[in-house]
Amino acid sequence: MDPPRVLSDRLATQRLSSAPVAxxxxxxxxxxxxxxxxxxxxxxxxxxxxxxxxxxxxxxxxxxxxxxxxxxxxxxxxxxxxxxxxxxxxxxxxxxxxxxxxxxxxxxxxxxxxxxxxxxxxxxxxxxxxxxxxxxxxxxxxxxxxxxxxxxxxxxxxxxxxxxxxxxxxxxxxxxxxxxxxxxxVAPAPARERDAALRELVRRFFVGHGPASVKDFTRWSSLTGADTKAALADLGDDLEQVEVSGVPHWRDPAAVPRRRRGAPAAYLLPVYDEVILTYPQVTFPAAPDHPFAERPDPFWARVVLDGVNVGLWKRTVTSDVVEVDVRLAPSVSPRGREQVRIAAQRLAGFLGRDLSYAENEGRPHLWRG
Structure with missing residues (x-):
């Protein structure tokens, strides 16, 4: 499986590009x-x-x-x-x-x-x-x-x-x-035997985050690689293994819903969003002219357009307006810029505020440098 397909499947698995959950x-x-x-x-x-x-x-x-x-x-x-x-x-x-x-x-x-x-x-x-x-x-x-x-x-x-x-x-x-x-x-619940709990957590992770690797799970869960591999072996055919750039990844093929008609082309992904944070190795590639691609920042989040990390965004919320400052790679087309603006409008609608939208140039001032 090639990385673009992996990234597309993750967007669908996590219900960003497929039908939303209730x-x-x-x-x-x-x-x-x-x-x-x-x-x-x-x-x-x-x-x-x-x-x-x-x-x-x-x-x-x-x-x-x-x-x-x-x-x-x-x-x-x-x-x-x-x-x-x-x-x-x-x-x-x-x-x-x-x-x-x-x-x-x-x-x-x-x-x-x-x-x-x-x-x-x-x-x-x-x-x-x-x-x-x-x-x-x-x-x-x-x-x-x-x-x-x-x-x-x-x-x-x-x-x-x-x-x-x-x-x-x-x-x-x-x-x-x-x-x-x-x-x-929280209602009381019976304790689970450790191996059963481990299998369930591994299964749930790959169902909700797949395709993903053992390292993705261990970073997410704080558990060991040995425990993860043992649980995957116990799960057997419950999960499907695929190769991504020579690295085994797992997913539940039945859990990858179809991309919905009219799914967004652009996403203002929040800081620490699971579709970014979970996968340090196979992640959205940065545009060559990205304004600042070297490392993440806790206040500037990523703009993903058509499967590519094309920039950064930051919001400031007031009583009646959300100000969205976007820094995009110069190569982003006019159509792409309009899609990013639509994504910002979705944020404003979520917050119930008017949108003040600005595309600014150059690298933003990042936290700690």
Whole structure:
């Protein structure tokens, strides 16, 4: 399978170019876990794949608990369906926590008594669903005289609490994330045997992200290559293996829907979007005259047109306008530029704001250089 076909199939598998799924929660289930470090960008990622086409609709689903936002798979935020939370945490959190042990020693969170006292206080503060923000939890810790201070110590304590399955997201408070006790917002579920859970996570990943490689899965899941290959062997013919530039990739051929008529030619892909972030090796090729192709930036995201990375975009949201600054490769045709503008209009529609659109020249000022 050649790379252009792989990229085309991924767009369809992830429902960017094929028929959208019914809800944002269904998009989360399709992808199993969706990185949401930048929450509002990640909301747009879900909207691009579903019929939940507005920010208000996405927020309503999230606030109702149809999908959760928490630290899972890696030490960063992800969306996950409630029914998938416990078993994925049980499978993946040990390696994530082990990888963070050094930092936790620096913060004094390797002291079992100190950590235990902190986790007990978090549970006490969130009991009966007050849905507190991190700032509110920090203020309560200070009032109680806790040795765990606001900032990195509290942030990592909350991360440990999430990775252990004690807390997850509650409904948003204004623009702020809140926390809830998992046992109060997620239905109980029987534990899964590890090998069965591993097979299920591997199968789900390749169904929702294929064609993809073992390295794509290990980066996404934090699990080992040996575990991944063992699970693929156990799955046997459930997945199809294809070669891409000499590297084995897997997919579920039944899960690649047909490209829909009128599918977009251009995408303003949000920062950390799964169709970009998941695949560091076989990804959208950059146009030769791309304004800045060397490395990603957490604030400037990619513009993909006809399967090629042709530029960067950034948004600024005000009360009634979204300003979209686009930097495109000079080689992009007038037709291509119009398609990019249409993609920006889709973003404005999602946010329920007027569009202020600008194509500017040259490299943007990038974060850290």
């Amino acid at each position: 809800s944002a929660a269904d998009a989360v289930r399709l992808l199993t876990c969706v990185q949401s470090q930048e929450r509002d960008h990640a909301f747009f990622s879900l909207a691009m794949r579903s019929t939940s086409a507005t920010y208000a609709a996405l927020r309503a689903e999230h606030d109702a608990g149809a999908f959760l936002r928490t630290h899972i798979l890696r030490p960063t935020w992800h969306f996950v369906a409630p029914e998938d939370l416990r078993w994925i945490l049980e499978l993946t959190s040990p390696r994530v926590l082990s990888g963070m042990a050094g930092r936790h020693r620096q913060l004094g969170l390797d002291d079992p008594r100190r950590l235990g006292d902190g986790l007990e206080l978090v549970a006490e503060l969130l009991q009966d669903k007050p849905f507190r923000t991190r700032h509110e939890i920090g203020a309560a810790f200070n009032e109680r005289g806790s040795s765990i201070t606001a900032g990195q110590e509290l942030g990592h304590l909350l991360l440990v609490a999430e990775l252990r399955g004690l807390i997850c997201s509650g409904p948003m408070s204004g623009v702020h994330h809140t926390y809830a006790l998992v046992d109060e917002v």
